[in-house]
Amino acid sequence: MEIWMVNTSFCTAITILSYVIGWKVFHRFGKSWLNPLYTVTMLILCLLSVFPVEVQQYAAGTDLFTFLLGTATVSLAVPLYKQLHSLKQYLPVIIGGVFIGTLAGILSASLLAKGLHLSKAIVLSLIPKSVTLPIAISVSDTLGGVPSLTVLFVILSGILSLTIGPFLLARLGIKSRIARGLALGTSAQALGAGRAMEWGETEGAMGSAAMSMAALCMALLAPFLTFFSLS
Numbered sequence: 001m002e003i004w005m006v007n008t009s010f011c012t013a014i015t016i017l018s019y020v021i022g023w024k025v026f027h028r029f030g031k032s033w034l035n036p037l038y039t040v041t042m043l044i045l046c047l048l049s050v051f052p053v054e055v056q057q058y059a060a061g062t063d064l065f066t067f068l069l070g071t072a073t074v075s076l077a078v079p080l081y082k083q084l085h086s087l088k089q090y091l092p093v094i095i096g097g098v099f100i101g102t103l104a105g106i107l108s109a110s111l112l113a114k115g116l117h118l119s120k121a122i123v124l125s126l127i128p129k130s131v132t133l134p135i136a137i138s139v140s141d142t143l144g145g146v147p148s149l150t151v152l153f154v155i156l157s158g159i160l161s162l163t164i165g166p167f168l169l170a171r172l173g174i175k176s177r178i179a180r181g182l183a184l185g186t187s188a189q190a191l192g193a194g195r196a197m198e199w200g201e202t203e204g205a206m207g208s209a210a211m212s213m214a215a216l217c218m219a220l221l222a223p224f225l226t227f228f229s230l231s
Contacts, residue, residue, distance in 0.1 A: 011061030018043040033163050076208040083205035098210050101186040102217040105130035129153035132189045135215040161188035181206025
């Protein structure tokens with residue numbers, strides 16, 4: 001019991017310290033590619049390589065954050081409820097936009113991977129890279145991909161979309177609050193929904209809706225699109 005408490009306290013302290021540093025760096029420089037998801041992860045990996053803590057020990061010592069992550073994900077339903085009228089009004093547009101965006105993500109990743117002559121395992125790991133992590137891991141495992149690679153691709157895809165997405169939306173002159181929220185939610189998932197929330201409640205609701213619908217679309221589409229990686 002004492003060992004468990006020491007491990008939990010130490011791992012929690014490492015996580016909080018890393019997040020505080022990552023958050024301050026992000027706000028100091030204001031660059032999307034310095035998002036705490038990326039910088040904090042790298043900092044934690046560096047700290048774990050210095051201290052005698054195994055990855056399994058760290059995972060066991062941070063169960064509290066895993067619980068809070070689930071709570072935070074559920075909380076995304078709050079703006080959805082507040083914008084229920086808009087969701088009903090634009091439901092066909094939302095479904096169509098998210099479906100096309102998810103399909104484009106699957107096809108582009110599959111065709112690019114095949115064009116680069118990547119291995120079958122990498123192609124299958126790439127297919128679900130544009131949906132929320134739990135769904136992506138499940139789809140990757142079902143298709144025969146490598147879940148650990150899928151985790152990497154999902155994180156890189158989210159960071160890249162979050163970095164380039166707002167810039168492209170501004171350059172293309174897209175001012176629709178619904179379109180902006182859907183675009184970020186579909187491409188950058190939870191990161192995109194979080195950024196959209198900073199723009200406004202409507203954008204945040206659309207980002208949350210897009211994140212959820214993209215996961216559903218992926219679960220429905222992936223089995224039928226496997227032939228792109230097998231042919």
